[in-house]
Each structure stands twice: as structure tokens, then as C-alpha cells.
Amino acid sequence: MYQFYWCDMSEQQISQLLGEFDYIVVGAGSAGCVLANRLTEDPGIKVLLLEAGGRDWNPWIHIPVGYFKTMHNPATDWCYLTDTDQGIAGRRLQWPRGKVLGGSSSLNGLLYIRGQHQDYDDWAALGNQGWSYREVLPYFKKSECQSRGADAYHGVDGPLRVSDLRLRREIADRFVEAAQQIGIPVNPDFNGERQEGVGYFQQTAHNGLRCSTARAFLHPVLKRPNLTLLTHAHTRRVLLEGKQATGIEFEHNGKRLQARAKREVVLSAGAIGSPQILQCSGIGEPEHLSSVGVECLHPLPGVGENLQDHLQIRLVFKTLCKTLNDEVNSLIKKLAVGLQYAFYRTGPLTLAASQVCIFTRSRAGLDRPDIQFHMQPLSADKPGEGVHPFSAFTASVCQLRPLSRGYVKILNADPHQYPSIQANYLSAKEDQQVAVAAIKVARQIAEADALKAVITDEFVPGRQYQTDEELLEAARIFSQSIYHPVGTCKMGNDELAVVDARLRVHGIKGLRVADASIMPLLISGNTNAPSIMIGEKAADMIKEDHRHG
Template structure:
């Protein structure tokens, strides 16, 4: 590959956005609403033309598929007995919103109020609620909590099952109230998820935001564009160097460069550009532009503990493994976009407290009328269901650090799971609460046997040992370019409250990496909100 860009024309735009994922598509659509501003959006992946992207259950085909997924893996995790975990991230227009489980969860109001308490003015729940509402096209209609007419379609689950209803009833038996809208005044409770879907089809940010925006002459989308580094003059970002195939290109930014490459990609690009911890950059042979120690640190993720139960009644496993019934599933979806192919990654949620003295839920359940070793692999050939639980606000912090200067080399991903006593105790309590729900009167007729973690694990020590064996990511990495004032309670913040990189000019980060603390639930909706708010901040500068 030639590293001489001089033989290629240098293109220019007002805003250059690196990454067309959940945030990048939103930002490109919103910034290009101003016809006086030219926007260029770079995406390393391709067009979202794979038909499985648009079928809700298609994440089984797009995760772990190198055509649509970066297929990252963590470093061996000591707390998980040396296991390396798959970390899917979308490599396609729409990013992870094109391959995720479609679950629409905002988080708790306290999450955003905490961001404000960390010194981030303008990020309290009162401040961000209008941007959640602005994004929505809510199937249930407009209210003080929800909006209609926005780019992001939000709809109810189009299929329900007896075992799912039983799990909700079982949660009620153990004191978790029924709650059909966790995105309103309170999160605690159990019910069916809403999905980022419209009429049984996925509504990624590529479809909801970018597709209509691409008609505008002032927006250019370049796919297959792998970003190498930010072009910097002094302490100001002036463009982006990227490659398409074997050719190097440069795009110049008249106003700003905006990183939207996600919690892995954004810190990686900053480090490759000489922005990060000085010693790390020296060790990797990269010239130091700006010593910013927090780049790539503060990594957070939700770790799920998947309990699997053999079921007394047929589940989706049986339908998918029967050729005739599988054909009927496909026919039902073709006819009215309903049935199992319209399902998200999970059907039922429960947000609960493992300790009564807590003010808000500290764990989330994802319930599925199926079982598999992991998405992308076939369902088990026996009747079973899965009830996974994750800690909503883990204390453990990890890192993303480049291994060397090659922009195509994956960085070291070290989540550092279960690093604190609270995280370990919550894992134990989460498994115990799972068992309480599954052993309820409502669930008892469906349960034949506990397969994971296994009924033999009873003591705290045995349950923690089991957690180390069965834990998996639930695909919510955040925090690696954390937002906070230079002098505040958060150590080594990377961006300020306007998402501008500290110490740099004309450079912002807009994606899940800016979350100073992970939100209490699935992270796609908050990421879209961040991009909506960022667009307003950028246009009003």
C-alpha cells in the first residue's frame, strides 16, 4: 500500500465524521440538514445490503460474520479463568445498530443526573430527555415521555409466548412489579421489550437517519474507508487519513473532525494519531502530539451470566430444529412480518434490586424462549430457555490500548471484569435472584432441569466459580473517551461537556466512548441520544 497521498486529490468538507455507526449516522444526518455545510462520512465497512441486517432475528447471521462484524476478541481475562470473549461490533453502515438485538432501553434518570454530578453541565436527565423524545417514532404515540415523527422507529414485540408470560408472572411473585414501559417514570419492573423496528423490520440508524439524508447533495458517504489517523497541525485537527483498498486518501476538515468509531475504534484512532498516554505512545513508536492519559481507559461493559434451563414444553429450539416448522416460521414472517423472525435478541426484561436498601435496580434480566452457546451458533437441539442477568453499574474498569502502530492491527481489549468485591457479590446475588424467579409457581410447570450454572452450585464460593465459567459480554462497551471537566471527580477525562477533546482544537468524539459511567441497561438508545445532542451543540457553536 502506498503511503503517498499526494498523487490523490484531497477532498474537503466542513465536517469529517469517522465512523458510520449508531452515532455517526445520526450526526451525519443532522449536520447535513444545514445545506451550507458539507459533510463527509467515512465507514470502514460496507453498505447495509445484507438482507439479514433488516430481519430482526438476523443478528444470528451478522454477529461473528467478518463481512458485518469487526469480530474483536478480548485479551485472556484472569477473572474468567483465562477465557477470551468475543466482542462483536458492527462493521457496516449503521454500525452496531445494524447487528445488535434491537432492544430499546434508555437507562435510569439517575444515570444522567450522575453524569451531571461529575461536572458535565447539560447532561442531567432533564437535559437529555428532549433528545430521546426527538429521536423517537414511538408506536404507542406521543406523551411527556415519548415522541412521534422522529427517525428512530420504536415498536412493541410482535410475538409473545407462554413461557415469557410466565417469567413476568414469576418476577411479580418475588416482588418485581409488572412494568410495561421502562422508558418512562420508573425502570424497575418486568415486561416485554420494545424494539428499534418498524413493521417487523430493523430500524438501524443507517435506515432511520442516514438513508433519507443521503439524498442531500452536501452529504457524501464513503464506505470501505479504513481510518489510519487524524491529520493534525499543531494542536488542531485538520483532516483524516484513510485508505480504500490499497490507496491512501486524505479528507480535509474546514470546521471539525468528529470521531464516531465507538468505544474501541475512537480511542484506537486517537492513540494512532499521537493522542493518549505518553508512555504507551512511546512504547508503540508513535510521535506524541498530546499527552492525554485517559484515552482508552475507563472501559466498562455489562457482564451477563446466562442461566439455561431444560424446558418441559417445546421452545423456539424445537421449531428452528424442525425443517417443516422452520419453513413455517419463514412463511409467517413473509406474510405479516410477525412470529419468531420478528423477535429481538430477548423478549422479556426484568429490572430488579438485589438488595432492598438500593434506591434503584442494580441488575437487568434478558429472557429468551431459546438457548444457544452464543449468537451466531445454532440453537440447542433440546427444549430450553435462557434467563441471563447482568449488573447494571459495574465498578470494574478496563482499557483499550493499541499494540503497535499498524492501523489495521486490533488493540488489546482488557475489560477487567469482576475486579471489585461489589461486582463479585452482585454476580452471586444475580444468579440467586434468577433461581428465585424460575422456582416461582408461575415458572415451575416449565422447568425440567437447570443446565447452567447447574444445581450443584449452591454456596457463594460455588456460584462465583460458576460465574467465572459462564459469564459473557452483553455487548455494551463504553467509557474509553470519558466526558468530564479537566479538574473534577472523574480521573483523566478525554472530552469536555461539549465532547471536545481536551487540549485539542477542532476535534470531538461522539459515541458511547464518551459515557463517563455506563447507563443502566442496553446502550444503543443512549448513544443515539448523545449524537442528537451533539449535533445541536455543534450547529450552535
């Protein structure tokens, strides 16, 4: 039995139970589920997996387009909100993060992108031994069950299902053709030999159902006797004895409890949760901790710093082609969509966050792509608020490797209080220049023959934005996060590094971080696949260290 109900146990029984674990993993998300699976492959290793959210019972989690229902839903989403940000015209952005088994892999857009080879070589060049592309590729392949079959870049023996989209629409085909007409080559595999080009995304789905890390890695192993899962377990802090992590204090069913780890505590709570837990534990920048009433037990100034995210600039074009707007706005067609999915597991309900992807360069002379497009055959002001009452598609574009940096900082000692999240979008001059250039590339695609023939109007931002100054203003106003926060417990050896190349927290024994927060630099693309890779590699390093004592 993997779920324990504390009301039936005495405090002594609980204390005895929680003293039996070798490893405690905090967060059953994209990396945490992988860790729970791989660590318990050894029957001699006992693992406690703590998840602040609940079970993944909501049916919308498993229907691909269900992210419209699970994002911004407090039952499944932490519903974070950034601070006001002058870089985006003083706005605050919603940052969905999964609060459920599978974490953000249970409510993301299902897009499977690994990033560029050079991204990982850059990590290694910063002194992070073992993180070059050549060294991380085996972990991507280890996780993957690729529907197209195995090759030098893809695996078929892993639990994570990766498949082609089960929906095609004319406007998306036209978008692919238009990109080619302005010189962007076709690329059938963004995760293969090269990333640059235009083509269709692959998604983490199988037979029309989402394949979250909970479904892929966790559910198949829940009956292992050496794995204990606790849901609705909100971690308060890491327990420290001097410079040694010994366990976790958490809340469950209204009780404050402690669990002891004989070997290690591994934080996999994400780019917001992991630095928050460290800071609440007294690990962080001393002056900041003192200012919010937390005793500094271990000075580590980089905790919560180095925050990076992808900011997408939305362009919406009205079109003569019928789009998903027309299908969703018709009751009869909506019924047909439901029946198509029920009987064949195809159609609009299998829609990932986007259909078409482009990786290209914002200007000549660059050695690799620096912008990415996400094209959707629909348009809306915000997810979950309904599509527009006219035919339209969305072409969002983001800078892949922004220079702007933000932070995550707790506001007080209460672990339930959301931290301050300041992304500092478009604060770097180069980011502003790329934003302007990216809008121009989007307009070039729209003006190519394949699309020009069917586009009737640029609805967002609108043709009134023409000069570079006006386009930068449009970027500040008509932009949203793609929900790729990383970097707040960065890996490295510099003064802001939080973990070393083996993901061990600097200066603290028995404590690691394994999630997107350890990325020293944001990868060039969507972040779920890299987070799963981090879980795979972390598990191997932990088991290796376990074998060597």
C-alpha cells in the same frame, strides 16, 4: 452521487474534492448516522462521512433475528476479541461491533432501553453540564417515532421506529408471572417514569424489519448535495497542525488519502475505534505511545482507559413448555416460520435479542435497581451455533453499574492491528458480590409457582453450584458480554477525561468524540438508544458552535 470511485480520478482531483468539507465524521454507526443527518440539515454545511465497512445490503441485517448471521461475520462485524481475563476464568470473549452502515445498530439485538434517570443526573453531577436527565430527554424524544404514541417521555416525529414485539410465547408469559410472584412489579414502559419492574422489551423495528440508524437517519438523506459518504474507508489517524485537528488520513481502494476539515473532525468510531484512532494519531498516554512506536503529539492519559461493559451470567432451564428450540429444530416448523414472516412479518424471525426484561435489586436496601434480566424463549451455547435439541429458555442477568474498569490500548502504530482489549471483569469485590446475588434472584424466579410447574432442570450452571464461592465460580465460567463497551474517551474534567461536556477533546481544537466512548459511567441498561441520543445532542452542540463562530 454519494459514493466516489477513486480509480476514475486523478490525485489532483481527489485532493481538490477532499478539501471542500466543513466537518468530517468518522464512523457511520449509531451516532455517526445521526450526525450526518442533523448536520446536513443546514445546506450551507458540507459533511464527509467515512465508514470502514460496506453498504448494508446483506438481507440478514434487516430481518430482526438476522443478528445470528451478521454477528461474528467479518463482512459486517469487526470480530473483536478481548484479552484473556482472569476474572472470567482466563477466557477471551468475542465482542461484535458493526463494520457496516449503521454500525452496531445494524447487528445488535434491537432492544430499546434508555437507562435510569439517575444515570444522566450522575453524569451531570460529575461536572458535565447539560447532561442531566431533564436535559437529555428531549433528544431521546427527538429521535423517536414511538408506535404507542406521544407522551411526556416519548416522541412520534423522529426517524427511529420503536415498536412492541411481534412474538409471544407461553414460557415468556410464565416468566413475567413468576417475577411478579416474587414481588417484582409489572412495568409496561421501561423508558418512562420509572425503570424498575418486569415486562416486554420494545425494539427498534417497524413492520417486522430492523430500524438501524442507517435506515432511519442516513438513507433518507443520501441525496443531499452537501453530504458525501465513503464506505470501505479505513481511518488511519487524525491530521494535526500543532494543537489543531485539520483532517483525516484514511485508506480507500488501496490508496492512502487525506481529507481536510475546515471546521471539525468528529470521531464516532465507537468505544474501541475512537480511542484507537486517537492513539494512532499520537494522542494518549505518553509512555504507552512511546512503547508502541508512536510519537506523542498531545499527552492525554485517559484515552483508552475507563472501559466498562455489562457482563451477563447465563442460566438455562429445561422446560416442559415448548420453546423456540422446538420450532427451529423441526424442518416443517422452520418452513412455517419462514412463511409466517414472508406473509405477515410476524413470528420467530422478528425476534429481538430478548423478549422479557426485568430491572430489579439484587438485595434489599438499594435505592434503585442494580441488575437486569434478559429472557429468551430459546437456548444455545453460542449465537449462530444452533439451539439446544430440547425445550429450554435462557435467563441472563447482569450488574447494571459495574465498578470494574478495563482499557483499550494499541499494540503498535499499525491502524489495522486490533488493539488490546482488557475488560477486567469481576475484578471489583462489589461486582463479585452482585454476581452471586443475581444468580440467587434468578433461581428465586425459577422457583416461583408459574415456572416451577414447567421447569424440569437447571441446565446451566446446574444445581451443583450452591455456596457463594461456587456461585462466583459459575459467574466466571458461564458469562458473556452483552456487548455494551463504553467509557474509553470519557467526558469530564478529571485527569482521565478525554472530552469536555461539549465533547471537545481536551487541548485539541477542531476535534470531538461523539459515541458511547464518551460515557463517564455505564448507563443502567442497553446502550444503543443512549448512543443515538449522544449523536443528537452532539449535532446540536456542533451547530450551535458553528452559528457562534
